Amino acid sequence: MFDYEDIIDALEQGDAVLFIGPRLLVGEDGQPLERALYNALDAHNENHDLIRTFYEDDGFFLLHEESYRRRLVRQIKQFYQEEHPAASATLKKLARIPFPLIVSLNPDDLLPRAFEAESLPYHKDFYYLKHPFEDYVQGTRERPLLYGMLGDLEKRESLVLTHKDLFNYLESIFAGKSMAPELRTQIQEARTFIFLGLPFEKWYMQLLLRVLYYISKRLSGLEQYASAPMAGEPHTIFKNEFNIQFVPEAGPAFVAELYERCAEAGLLKENGGGKEQGDKAMLNQARVDIGSDKIAGGLEKAKAVLERHRPKTNELYDRLFTLQQAYNDYRKDEKIGVSDEATRTRIVHNILQLITDAENLLGL
Secondary structure (H helix, E strand, C coil), X not given: CCCCHHHHHHHHHCCEEEEECHHHCECCCCCEHHHHXXXXXXXXXXXXXXXXXXXXXXXXXXXXXXXXXXXXXXXXXXXXXXXXXXXXXHHHHHHHCCCCXXXXXXXXXXXXXXXHHCCCCCEEEECCCCCCCCCCCCCCCCCCEEEECCCECCEHHHXXXXXXXXXXXXXXXXXXXXXXXXXXXXXXXXXXXXXECCCCCCCHHHHHHXXXXXXXXXXXXXXXXXXXXXXXXCCHHHHHCCCCEEECCCHHHHHHHHHHHHHHCCCCCCCCCCHHHHHHHHHHHHHHHHHCCCHHHHHHHHHHHHHHCCCCCHHHHHHHHXXXXXXXXXXXXXXXXXXXXXXXXXXXXXXXXXXXXXXXXXCC
16 A cells, blocks of 8 residues: 655655656646657657657657757747646646655756746756856755756756767766755755656666665665556566655656645645735845845846746846856856955846846836
8 A cells, every 4th residue: 555644744854855757747638748849849750950860769869960959959948838738737736745855857947937837936956067056055845946957948058868968967977066065965865755757668767766876875775656657567676676666646646646635734835826926025035045145046036037027028137147147157266266256246236136127127
């Protein structure tokens, strides 16, 4: 018998980590959303302008030219900018379940958008090969960390889309690069791991789980739950070697059941009470983050609000992008000991002014 109370206890203690993969999200036809993406990209076309080969079994692409990555990512973004009601409904439920850390293996921005739709606070971070990690913001039950394990849609070079990307990713992780040590610590200290919608039938899932075991040596002795693969029995290696217990329902059904049980236990987070109120709260929190020297987190929150109101906020969004680049440059100089405090002060002042301008523009 599967016992949801173990997971409820872990959520109450704040030591559960959720991993979500592409099989969690489905379209209106009940089929995986990733399949609709591949169809939208016309990935199976042998005469594709961008894609030389599509390895469907792995979900990876081989491009004719590396320079085509920009166009491919643009098409992926266009697909996810469309409405996907079934996927959004599942993610909105997840947003209200108090996981302090959610690790996504999906190449989309649907999860943070679900948090924004529910006017719930969050912080976002992601793997970015050969780039120094940003200031770490600890995930909490009230404001979780959403971590893109395989990159972020807004930074096309960070995405793991090809086999070469995957091998570079594994090399970087095992070398201790591209992931904040505080994130490793948060994973190491967690006691319950839940995997939803991960493609366990793919060969590289064993490698990705090895990465997780590399981060947390004691993982094999902890509680682990996973939604079953789409068809057939899950591979015995995940049952035996990785000690994963498969839950009786598929991903969306499991989320719905867990959501109801959290509601009964009084664990669900209240939504922000409306879009306008949520925007104001988000900008207020961005201002607090900036004042607390959590500049990267403050920029992300301001960015989330501006993105929701484009094209009205396009000018402010461009200003924020410039400020984000300036702050990243400052951080690089800081790491090699050539930073200028006056530059930092100017950047902080300009960010705070931008937040004020956004409030005025949006009438908050």
